[in-house]
Amino acid sequence: DIQMTQSPSTLSASVGDRVTITCRASQSISRWLAWYQQKPGKAPKLLIYKASSLESGVPSRFSGSGSGTEFTLTVSSLQPDDFATYYCQQFSSYPWTFGQGTKVELK
Amino acid sequence: EVQLVESGGDLVQPGGSLRLSCAASGFYFSRYSMSWVRQAPGKGLEWVANINKDGSEKYYMDSVKGRFTISRDNAKESHYLQMNGLRAEDTAVYYCARVDRTFLDDYPYMDVWGKGTTVTVSS
Numbered sequence: 001d002i003q004m005t006q007s008p009s010t011l012s013a014s015v016g017d018r019v020t021i022t023c024r025a026s027q028s029i030s031r032w033l034a035w036y037q038q039k040p041g042k043a044p045k046l047l048i049y050k051a052s053s054l055e056s057g058v059p060s061r062f063s064g065s066g067s068g069t070e071f072t073l074t075v076s077s078l079q080p081d082d083f084a085t086y087y088c089q090q091f092s093s094y095p096w097t098f099g100q101g102t103k104v105e106l107k
Numbered sequence: 108e109v110q111l112v113e114s115g116g117d118l119v120q121p122g123g124s125l126r127l128s129c130a131a132s133g134f135y136f137s138r139y140s141m142s143w144v145r146q147a148p149g150k151g152l153e154w155v156a157n158i159n160k161d162g163s164e165k166y167y168m169d170s171v172k173g174r175f176t177i178s179r180d181n182a183k184e185s186h187y188l189q190m191n192g193l194r195a196e197d198t199a200v201y202y203c204a205r206v207d208r209t210f211l212d213d214y215p216y217m218d219v220w221g222k223g224t225t226v227t228v229s230s
Contacts, residue, residue: 001169031214032214032215034216034217036152036217038152042222043202043220043221043222043223044144044152044202044217044220045220046216046217046218049209049214049216049218050209050212050214050216053209055216055218087151087152089152089154089217091214091215091216094157094166095154095166095167095168095169096142096154096157097154098151098152098153098154099151100151101151101152
């Protein structure tokens with residue numbers, strides 16, 4: 001199975017900060033990666049697919065990059081609505097594994 | 108409105124069975140693969156199973172193989188997760204999700220999610 005490791009596990013930030021979350025795959029997954037945002041008690045929401053494609057309706061302050069084994073999700077200017085937990089997921093091979101999550105909290 | 112609605116979650120004893128349902132609306136159900144994803148209390152997301160458009164291909168995470176069965180009924184625009192031999196570690200919120208793919212290069216992603224149904228395995 002492909003292991004997905006996110007860092008950091010928790011990130012403390014302020015409104016307006018630029019934040020970056022890293023996701024590393026245990027083997028190359030090309031660009032078969034998606035990013036999701038989840039708020040407490042809610043279903044995940046798709047942000048990015050194919051490593052860098054922005055889902056329709058998602059603010060442009062979110063961006064994704066990377067290929068192979070290392071990927072990043074960047075929020076260019078953190079807004080109050082962005083405090084949440086973020087997950088990466090690989091689709092290169094079954095099982096479609098998730099990273100363990102990164103919680104973005106208010107500093 | 109594109110929507111997925113899960114049902115069937117309940118409290119069940121260890122070793123028991125449960126069948127989850129996911130009803131789709133607002134899109135051509137038969138054109139999409141569908142997945143189940145779960146989240147144990149206070150934990151992260153865990154992909155459980157996937158079924159392709161016509162139900163001919165099914166994939167599972169290792170810990171549920173032989174115990175869980177994913178299926179679909181395109182006429183009813185629904186898919187299901189039959190869970191047998193339930194264990195305490197299966198306790199979670201179970202989400203169903205639509206799997207879409209990019210047009211030319213077929214990259215998958217889960218773009219529509221239900222609100223989840225809660226399964227609790229306890230004596």
